[in-house]
Amino acid sequence: MIEALKQRVNDDAGLVRRGRYLTTSFLLEVGATSWLISIFEGKIVSVTKGPFVMPSSSFALRAPEEEWQKFWSMRPPPGSNDLLALVRRRVLKTEGNLQIFMANLRYFKEALAKLRAGVAA
Amino acid sequence: MSARFEPITGRYMQLDLFGRPHRIYVEEAGEGRPLLCLHTAGSDGRQYRGLMNDTRVTASHRVIAFDMPWHGKSSPPAGWHDEEYQLTSAQYTTMVLDIMTALELEKPILIGCSIGGRVALYLALEHPDRFRAIIGLQAGAHIDPYYDLNFLHRPDVHGGEVCGAIVSGLVGPDAPERERWETLWHYMQGGPGVFKGDLYFYKIDGDIRGRVAQIDTKRCPLFLLTGEYDYSCTPEETLAVANSVPGCEVAIMKGLGHFPMSEDPQAFLKYLLPVLEKIP
Numbered sequence: 001m002i003e004a005l006k007q008r009v010n011d012d013a014g015l016v017r018r019g020r021y022l023t024t025s026f027l028l029e030v031g032a033t034s035w036l037i038s039i040f041e042g043k044i045v046s047v048t049k050g051p052f053v054m055p056s057s058s059f060a061l062r063a064p065e066e067e068w069q070k071f072w073s074m075r076p077p078p079g080s081n082d083l084l085a086l087v088r089r090r091v092l093k094t095e096g097n098l099q100i101f102m103a104n105l106r107y108f109k110e111a112l113a114k115l116r117a118g119v120a121a
Numbered sequence: 122m123s124a125r126f127e128p129i130t131g132r133y134m135q136l137d138l139f140g141r142p143h144r145i146y147v148e149e150a151g152e153g154r155p156l157l158c159l160h161t162a163g164s165d166g167r168q169y170r171g172l173m174n175d176t177r178v179t180a181s182h183r184v185i186a187f188d189m190p191w192h193g194k195s196s197p198p199a200g201w202h203d204e205e206y207q208l209t210s211a212q213y214t215t216m217v218l219d220i221m222t223a224l225e226l227e228k229p230i231l232i233g234c235s236i237g238g239r240v241a242l243y244l245a246l247e248h249p250d251r252f253r254a255i256i257g258l259q260a261g262a263h264i265d266p267y268y269d270l271n272f273l274h275r276p277d278v279h280g281g282e283v284c285g286a287i288v289s290g291l292v293g294p295d296a297p298e299r300e301r302w303e304t305l306w307h308y309m310q311g312g313p314g315v316f317k318g319d320l321y322f323y324k325i326d327g328d329i330r331g332r333v334a335q336i337d338t339k340r341c342p343l344f345l346l347t348g349e350y351d352y353s354c355t356p357e358e359t360l361a362v363a364n365s366v367p368g369c370e371v372a373i374m375k376g377l378g379h380f381p382m383s384e385d386p387q388a389f390l391k392y393l394l395p396v397l398e399k400i401p
Contacts (some may be wrong), residue, residue, distance in 0.1 A: 038267075078351075078352065078355075078356075081294060081350060082291075083290070083350070084267075087268060088267040088352045102278050102283055103283070105277065106282060109286060109290065
């Protein structure tokens with residue numbers, strides 16, 4: 001499912017345009033499963049499933065699997081409808097160089113919402 | 122194609138606040154008993170455009186919204202370029218009362234959202250006799266910071282982009298796209314450090330948890346309306362205030378978020394109009 005991120009983001013020309021100054025790699029952790037996601041000028045170039053020995057990334061987003069499932073449901077309930085809603089409930093941990101995350105916050109919010117049920121592939 | 126003017130008029134008011142000259146933008150629509158509207162942190166009075174354009178409100182209310190200093194079309198005071206803007210509860214209550222006096226508003230109904238909802242609690246507690254009734258939207262007694270506020274004002278993060286992105290998820294899921302993005306645009310237009318300076322009141326200075334139980338609703342009726350999807354001021358936090366204030370009326374608004382009057386005026390009016398009718 002996480003692999004779908006690449007095509008869904010890259011197919012959204014507006015999202016890629018807004019990310020045109022964004023080149024980075026970040027870790028997405030869904031429970032115990034890690035994914036290393038690499039972005040080049042707004043396009044996702046790879047989504048690689050862990051485990052990793054020494055992953056290099058600028059920052060990591062970590063939440064329990066059930067929290068991501070609610071976030072990715074078609075109509076997320078209150079408290080699960082946004083990355084910052086998860087942060088507010090202290091279930092999403094953000095770690096690393098968060099300047100990159102915050103400077104591109106709209107991009108990351110919209111990119112990760114692409115994995116929501118009902119979003120066209 | 123014909124032009125259509127909205128029934129809103131705006132004026133600039135010169136007024137001394139906190140001992141310094143200020144230029145304050147005030148707009149209004151309608152006639153009747155005054156309804157004074159306070160916008161959220163980092164935004165401006167345009168949030169109340171829906172109320173000012175709805176005859177169900179304006180037929181019997183003079184709806185007034187001002188942009189706080191540093192916000193919207195109001196200026197920061199001279200000397201601002203060497204200062205850090207930080208809103209405090211004392212400044213905020215003084216500002217509202219001084220502007221009421223300047224506009225000669227006799228016992229207005231007050232409606233305030235978010236930081237405006239918080240200061241509404243302060244005013245209900247400290248100045249109940251100045252108001253006919255107080256309506257707090259997204260009003261809670263305190264909120265702990267849940268992200269690093271410094272990201273709102275630093276040169277390597279675009280202030281407009283990050284302020285809009287911070288609050289985007291606070292809009293409810295059913296908001297019409299046009300109103301959702303209008304609401305976010307106001308955030309994207311805020312001056313550097315202004316949203317952060319407002320949140321100093323919201324998250325640090327303005328903790329009123331220990332005092333809300335002293336609000337006397339016999340002196341001033343208090344109504345609290347909070348959107349179901351607000352994760353900044355959650356329904357639980359509003360209900361906690363309501364449960365500690367005897368006589369306080371409360372409703373949780375289904376599907377709405379943190380900016381009910383701006384993100385979905387029509388859905389919000391279904392909750393507001395019955396409240397206005399109840400106010401004698």
